[in-house]
Amino acid sequence: MGNKMTKTPISEMPDFIGQSSAFMQLIESIRQVAPTQITVLITGESGTGKEMIARAIHHLSQRKNHPLINVNCGAIPEGILESELFGHVKGAFTGALETRKGYFELANGGTIFLDEIGEMPLSTQVKLLRVLESQSFMRVGGSTSIQVDVRVIAASNKDLEKAVKHDEFRKDLFYRLNAVHLSAPPLRKRREDIQLLTQHFAERICSENRIQCPEFTEEAMYRLSEYHWPGNIRELRNIVERLIIFEKGQTIDGTIVQRHLEQPGSMEQQLPMVINKTTDQAERELIYRALLDIRVALEDLRRLVVTYHERSIAQSSWTPSGKEIIPNSIDHDTPILTIQELEKQQIEKALIRFRHNRRRAAKALGIGERTLYRKLKEYGLE
Numbered sequence: 456m457g458n459k460m461t462k463t464p465i466s467e468m469p470d471f472i473g474q475s476s477a478f479m480q481l482i483e484s485i486r487q488v489a490p491t492q493i494t495v496l497i498t499g500e501s502g503t504g505k506e507m508i509a510r511a512i513h514h515l516s517q518r519k520n521h522p523l524i525n526v527n528c529g530a531i532p533e534g535i536l537e538s539e540l541f542g543h544v545k546g547a548f549t550g551a552l553e554t555r556k557g558y559f560e561l562a563n564g565g566t567i568f569l570d571e572i573g574e575m576p577l578s579t580q581v582k583l584l585r586v587l588e589s590q591s592f593m594r595v596g597g598s599t600s601i602q603v604d605v606r607v608i609a610a611s612n613k614d615l616e617k618a619v620k621h622d623e624f625r626k627d628l629f630y631r632l633n634a635v636h637l638s639a640p641p642l643r644k645r646r647e648d649i650q651l652l653t654q655h656f657a658e659r660i661c662s663e664n665r666i667q668c669p670e671f672t673e674e675a676m677y678r679l680s681e682y683h684w685p686g687n688i689r690e691l692r693n694i695v696e697r698l699i700i701f702e703k704g705q706t707i708d709g710t711i712v713q714r715h716l717e718q719p720g721s722m723e724q725q726l727p728m729v730i731n732k733t734t735d736q737a738e739r740e741l742i743y744r745a746l747l748d749i750r751v752a753l754e755d756l757r758r759l760v761v762t763y764h765e766r767s768i769a770q771s772s773w774t775p776s777g778k779e780i781i782p783n784s785i786d787h788d789t790p791i792l793t794i795q796e797l798e799k800q801q802i803e804k805a806l807i808r809f810r811h812n813r814r815r816a817a818k819a820l821g822i823g824e825r826t827l828y829r830k831l832k833e834y835g836l837e
């Protein structure tokens with residue numbers, strides 16, 4: 456794999472790779488919109504490169520020497536998002552010990568990338584619309600209007616038009632953001648890029664880890680280019696990483712690739728990393744991510760308990776003797792299990808029922824695969 460065939464259509468972004476017609480069309484659109492002030496909405500499945508597109512637009516614009524601030528609206532708790540975006544004045548709320556600038560002020564002269572905009576609460580959407588219309592806003596608790604010069608790029612993997620229909624997203628904001636719409640094609644619609652990307656990621660991972668780059672056989676490349684890539688480029692990068700780390704030094708053939716593609720967890724959702732952040736911001740986002748994880752885990756747990764409860768009612772309300780048991784009647788005999796014991800039992804049951812297919816087990820349990828993995832580890836069920 457020594458021959459350099461990596462294609463980088465934007466010289467400022469050597470990591471932005473592709474040669475398919477779908478990708479080249481996208482690059483063309485990026486070049487057209489980048490120098491303007493127009494708000495851009497990027498849509499596409501997770502892992503298709505939305506964040507990279509936003510970076511490309513910024514780097515090809517006159518704002519390139521100013522900050523690009525990346526905000527993941529889905530990773531910041533609802534109650535905090537507004538003050539994160541617009542800042543707050545001292546005393547605006549408990550804990551607001553001093554006045555702080557928000558991302559819009561920090562991005563002044565540059566670009567703000569609002570990722571997962573579909574997760575933005577309606578109340579914040581109102582404020583955002585106002586900023587887009589007047590380029591000014593007030594800090595939370597503040598009374599003076601602050602003027603900024605910021606270009607907004609937003610991204611969503613949700614169908615925003617549908618969200619508008621369901622009153623989850625403001626129509627006026629949608630039209631304002633949708634001034635220019637770029638759609639990031641899924642990897643399975645640009646298979647010509649798979650080999651190129653594989654090679655690019657392999658080279659990068661090998662040089663970062665100081666290991667010799669393995670050979671990929673034709674069959675291996677064929678398997679990779681035939682796969683449906685539900686997690687898109689992010690999933691491809693993860694698979695290549697795993698292939699190189701776990702199959703160190705070997706020639707990577709079709710069988711090895713197949714084994715890794717079938718391994719559950721390849722789609723494991725990764726929270727995107729933060730770019731252009733001060734340590735303070737990065738730290739805060741890390742905390743938010745942790746909070747989000749906890750929230751998701753709690754939700755999972757709650758669902759698990761409710762499901763278990765419902766199922767046990769369904770199962771016990773009719774006994775072989777024909778005697779009906781009133782649901783919720785108090786059972787004085789069977790021992791009370793702790794929630795953890797209950798959870799462990801249900802997980803074991805699901806694993807057995809689905810013959811250790813973790814994806815299906817997680818689905819039946821109503822929890823995410825990632826949560827299931829963590830719990831398996833926790834309970835020593837691996």
Ligand SMILES: Nc1ncnc2c1ncn2[C@@H]1O[C@H](COP(=O)(O)OP(=O)(O)O)[C@@H](O)[C@H]1O
Pocket residue numbers: 470471472473499500501502503504505506507508639652688689692727
């Ligand atoms: N065209 C590309 N060339 C190389 N790497 C890419 C490309 N598009 C995306 N990636 C990589 O794939 C991963 C996911 O991209 P990202 O922009 O975060 O996707 P999204 O925001 O749509 O989920 C990142 O590691 C990114 O660097």
Ligand SMILES: [Mg+2]
Pocket residue numbers: 502505506570727
């Ligand atoms: Mg993203």
